[in-house]
Amino acid sequence: MSNTIPVTIDFSGGAEFLVKAKAQKVQIPADSTLRDVLKFVRDNLVTDVNRINMLLNDDASEVAHGVITLINDTDTGLLSEYDTVIEAGDTITFVSTLHGG
Amino acid sequence: MGDIGWVAGISKKDAGRYSRQLLVNDFGVTGQKNLKSSRVLIVGAGGLGCPVAIYLGAAGVGCLGIVDYDYVSLDNLHRQVAYKETQVGQSKAESLAENIKSQNNDVDVTVHTVSLDSSNAVEIFKNYNIVCDCTDNVATRYLINDVCVLLNIPLVSGSALRWDGQLSVYHYGPDCPCYRCLFPKPPDPSTVTNCNEGGVLGPIVGTIGSMQALEVMKIAANVTSTLAGKLLLFDGREGKSRTIKLRKRDPNCAVCGDNPTITAPIDYVLFCGAGAHDKTENLKLLDPCDRVNVEEYRDIRGNQKQFLLDTRPPVEFEIAHLPEAINITLDECRSLPSDQISSRLGINSSVNDAYVICHRGNDSQRAVLLLREKLNSIRFRDIIGGYEEWAQKINDQFPLY
Numbered sequence: 001m002s003n004t005i006p007v008t009i010d011f012s013g014g015a016e017f018l019v020k021a022k023a024q025k026v027q028i029p030a031d032s033t034l035r036d037v038l039k040f041v042r043d044n045l046v047t048d049v050n051r052i053n054m055l056l057n058d059d060a061s062e063v064a065h066g067v068i069t070l071i072n073d074t075d076t077g078l079l080s081e082y083d084t085v086i087e088a089g090d091t092i093t094f095v096s097t098l099h100g101g
Numbered sequence: 102m103g104d105i106g107w108v109a110g111i112s113k114k115d116a117g118r119y120s121r122q123l124l125v126n127d128f129g130v131t132g133q134k135n136l137k138s139s140r141v142l143i144v145g146a147g148g149l150g151c152p153v154a155i156y157l158g159a160a161g162v163g164c165l166g167i168v169d170y171d172y173v174s175l176d177n178l179h180r181q182v183a184y185k186e187t188q189v190g191q192s193k194a195e196s197l198a199e200n201i202k203s204q205n206n207d208v209d210v211t212v213h214t215v216s217l218d219s220s221n222a223v224e225i226f227k228n229y230n231i232v233c234d235c236t237d238n239v240a241t242r243y244l245i246n247d248v249c250v251l252l253n254i255p256l257v258s259g260s261a262l263r264w265d266g267q268l269s270v271y272h273y274g275p276d277c278p279c280y281r282c283l284f285p286k287p288p289d290p291s292t293v294t295n296c297n298e299g300g301v302l303g304p305i306v307g308t309i310g311s312m313q314a315l316e317v318m319k320i321a322a323n324v325t326s327t328l329a330g331k332l333l334l335f336d337g338r339e340g341k342s343r344t345i346k347l348r349k350r351d352p353n354c355a356v357c358g359d360n361p362t363i364t365a366p367i368d369y370v371l372f373c374g375a376g377a378h379d380k381t382e383n384l385k386l387l388d389p390c391d392r393v394n395v396e397e398y399r400d401i402r403g404n405q406k407q408f409l410l411d412t413r414p415p416v417e418f419e420i421a422h423l424p425e426a427i428n429i430t431l432d433e434c435r436s437l438p439s440d441q442i443s444s445r446l447g448i449n450s451s452v453n454d455a456y457v458i459c460h461r462g463n464d465s466q467r468a469v470l471l472l473r474e475k476l477n478s479i480r481f482r483d484i485i486g487g488y489e490e491w492a493q494k495i496n497d498q499f500p501l502y
Contacts, residue, residue, distance in 0.1 A: 012265065012334055012336065013262075013265055013267065013334070014262065014263075014265075014294060014299075048432065050432065050435050050436070051292070051432075053289060053291070053292055054292040064288065064289065064292060065284060065286045065287060065288045065289065066239075066284055066287070066288030066292070066293075068283065068332070068347075070345055073343060073344075073345045073346070074345065074346050075332075075345060075346060075347045075348045077283075077347070077348030078346060078347075078348050078349070095267075095332075095334065095345075097260070097267065097284070097288075098260040098261060098262045098265060098266070098267050099237065099238060099239050099242060099260055099262075099293055099295065100237050100260060100261055100262040100294075100295050100299065100301055101145055101147055101148060101149040101150070101234075101235050101236055101237045101259060101260055101261060101306065
């Protein structure tokens with residue numbers, strides 16, 4: 001088995017309807033960046049592929065408009081955005097923003 | 102009895118009325134006086150706006166403005182707890198103003214019974230020094246954000262859906278991002294779920310609205326630990342909340358950046374591709390010959406039992422459905438193979454016609470387009486206006502929601 005690291009990927013604000021469980025512990029390749037995680041999510045976690053545009057853009061190079069990504073509860077806009085390198089034990093969160101009131 | 106002098110920070114009446122919050126450290130007399138001189142605008146008198154208005158009125162905000170063009174309806178009452186049954190059908194903004202005044206007559210309440218848009222927002226907002234976004238749609242959220250930045254007003258923004266709520270303070274302090282810094286581009290309208298479709302629980306909007314009121318009190322009292330630059334995520338189902346640190350103000354932001362390109366309100370309906378309300382749109386995806394109205398379907402089913410496919414989610418199907426309806430959701434219409442769809446419907450090769458129904462007549466059209474491809478020997482038609490129309494025109498006892 002190639003070198004992998006354990007991470008938690010969780011979904012909030014409606015994005016959880018596209019996947020099996022709101023929070024999932026998974027193994028991803030070591031040295032993955034957030035950009036790699038988006039593709040991992042598309043290929044391995046999303047079960048409702050018809051509505052994937054709620055979460056990711058067409059080629060899974062970015063999240064959809066209205067979605068924020070966090071690593072360990074910090075906006076990735078404060079880190080290196082999509083180039084942020086994921087470390088073992090990190091929690092990566094996809095937050096869909098809500099608009100109701 | 103000669104000693105008649107004293108030094109008072111606050112009037113005897115206010116000291117009595119607000120004593121319990123005057124005793125709170127870091128709020129105190131200064132907080133109370135600042136609150137009294139604050140002018141707070143609440144945009145949206147719905148599930149969030151009700152607790153914001155009632156708590157701020159009770160706490161003694163000097164002036165409250167309420168913007169809402171809508172009327173109280175029966176299906177608002179489970180979460181819009183400031184309204185009474187006797188106020189159903191009346192203006193939300195006026196009803197809320199009346200209820201604030203009956204709770205605290207010292208509050209000066211101004212009512213704006215308009216649909217907020219680019220032409221009126223600046224004129225309304227300029228009279229206030231804190232704004233609360235309690236609205237229900239993306240277009241209005243961008244409008245409110247931009248006008249707050251243009252007029253340099255802090256924005257306390259809440260939102261909620263189903264079991265979840267979110268809360269932040271935008272444009273408050275030099276590093277604090279605005280809504281547009283986080284979301285330079287609006288979401289695809291097809292991916293946005295509103296409370297009309299997704300539902301929401303009363304205590305969720307109650308929690309977020311109460312916390313919005315608290316943020317307003319903190320801003321008024323100059324307490325530094327506000328949610329500016331942070332986002333509070335509340336998951337009511339798990340009983341969890343967490344506060345995350347957001348990115349800083351974007352110097353390239355179109356409205357709050359160093360060289361803004363937006364210097365006056367824009368056309369937000371065009372920008373978002375969606376209307377400034379949370380009402381469901383009426384789609385027209387099918388030719389009229391592939392649709393029947395509710396009267397026609399009543400007659401057709403009266404002659405012979407029909408095959409009726411109901412595309413709503415199971416929670417809605419459970420509320421009520423026609424006896425012949427088989428629940429196959431829109432997602433299942435997409436994902437299930439054709440043989441499974443026909444076996445669930447109980448149709449065989451001799452069947453030529455089937456009908457599709459949903460809540461309001463949009464998903465049923467989408468389903469017809471999908472089903473046509475999968476089961477091309479059957480003529481699928483949708484029922485215009487769905488169960489809502491059925492309840493209005495055929496059977497007023499049918500439970501609407």
